[in-house]
Amino acid sequence: MNRPHEEQLSLLPDNTALKQQRLPAYRLQLSASKVLSGFFVTGAFCLGMGIILLLSAKSIKEIEINYTNTCASCAKLRENAVNFDKECSCSIPFYLPEIMQGNVYMYYKLYGFHQNLYHYILSRSNIQLMGRNIKDVEICGSFQRTSNGTPICPCGAIANSMFNDTITLLYNLNSSMYIKVPMLSRGITWWTDKYVKFQNPKSIDLPTAFEGTAKPPFWHKPIYELGKDDPENNGFINEDFIVWMRTAAFPTFKKLYRRLHRIQYFTEGLPAGNYSLNIAYNFPVTRFQGEKSVVLSTLTWSGGSSLFLGLVYTVTGAVTWLASFSMMAIHLMLAKRKMFFPNYKVKL
Numbered sequence: 001m002n003r004p005h006e007e008q009l010s011l012l013p014d015n016t017a018l019k020q021q022r023l024p025a026y027r028l029q030l031s032a033s034k035v036l037s038g039f040f041v042t043g044a045f046c047l048g049m050g051i052i053l054l055l056s057a058k059s060i061k062e063i064e065i066n067y068t069n070t071c072a073s074c075a076k077l078r079e080n081a082v083n084f085d086k087e088c089s090c091s092i093p094f095y096l097p098e099i100m101q102g103n104v105y106m107y108y109k110l111y112g113f114h115q116n117l118y119h120y121i122l123s124r125s126n127i128q129l130m131g132r133n134i135k136d137v138e139i140c141g142s143f144q145r146t147s148n149g150t151p152i153c154p155c156g157a158i159a160n161s162m163f164n165d166t167i168t169l170l171y172n173l174n175s176s177m178y179i180k181v182p183m184l185s186r187g188i189t190w191w192t193d194k195y196v197k198f199q200n201p202k203s204i205d206l207p208t209a210f211e212g213t214a215k216p217p218f219w220h221k222p223i224y225e226l227g228k229d230d231p232e233n234n235g236f237i238n239e240d241f242i243v244w245m246r247t248a249a250f251p252t253f254k255k256l257y258r259r260l261h262r263i264q265y266f267t268e269g270l271p272a273g274n275y276s277l278n279i280a281y282n283f284p285v286t287r288f289q290g291e292k293s294v295v296l297s298t299l300t301w302s303g304g305s306s307l308f309l310g311l312v313y314t315v316t317g318a319v320t321w322l323a324s325f326s327m328m329a330i331h332l333m334l335a336k337r338k339m340f341f342p343n344y345k346v347k348l
Contacts, residue, residue, distance in 0.1 A: 032331045036324055043320035050314030053302050060305040061100045062297040067092050067279055074281035092277040100270040100298055106183060108163060109254035112290035115247040123157035129236055131201040134213060146214045153213035153223055160216040162244045164282045167257060167294055172274035181266065183258035186233055189242045198242050200235040254295055
């Protein structure tokens with residue numbers, strides 16, 4: 001049956017320039033000179049940025065101290081330990097040949113630890129970590145509850161495997177006296193993690209808030225004692241915990257542990273001289289044939305000491321320029337041929 005004329009008209013698009021495709025159009029006319037200029041400018045920009053980023057990364061001062069074998073006796077004790085509360089410490093002296101000027105950051109670096117496994121990444125409860133329901137552990141997969149059914153807080157494989165070595169840096173002020181280098185444990189996380197993604201449950205005090213939960217099996221102390229001396233750095237908002245919970249993409253990675261507090265002898269940075277690392281060894285790595293290091297590094301406006309971004313820009317610029325010269329040679333060759341053979345046509 002035919003529809004009424006009015007109903008047929010209602011099905012038509014509106015009589016507007018957009019819907020009737022009457023908008024003004026511009027057809028880009030590309031000439032050889034415009035294309036070649038664009039390629040040359042892009043190549044120059046990429047090469048320039050690459051050289052700047054490489055020079056910036058090369059200006060960073062960094063020292064790495066691997067303590068896997070140095071603390072081998074502690075590693076053996078930790079692997080075979082039945083009582084995990086028993087601590088083992090080791091001391092590693094090292095020499096800093098030149099001053100590390102400006103802000104200095106301390107990282108721990110792990111080799112061969114795969115935080116990028118699919119089930120490992122999912123093994124956490126974001127609702128629990130935001131303090132909304134600390135007993136919501138069903139989504140964590142592994143390490144949900146203890147053998148008697150008590151919810152684990154924080155639950156999941158990521159939290160259970162948290163790096164828990166304690167690293168202290170000492171400076172040899174003179175031949176007989178070492179002083180502790182002041183390091184800050186605050187200001188090492190992303191702002192969104194600290195104030196949005198991680199929140200403590202609302203309560204009078206943290207021990208009361210976490211009643212009815214148990215600590216992860218590999219932890220030495222419960223969540224509300226991670227930073228009990230600093231209420232703004234305790235519980236779920238402890239910055240060491242937050243840094244660990246942001247999983248790494250590769251099996252070899254480093255994570256920020258401390259930053260230098262520039263006071264007293266360290267206002268300019270870390271002076272050259274003799275230092276010592278005192279490490280309370282708790283985090284085992286020999287089970288997965290891994291290694292551990294401490295990294296001291298400065299930063300620049302472009303970030304850390306990685307050369308990857310600079311190399312990408314440099315290679316991209318070089319390839320773009322190579323393509324530019326190739327296209328220019330082909331264009332000149334065809335222009336020359338057309339000059340001598342006006343009727344010559346390129347066969348495609």
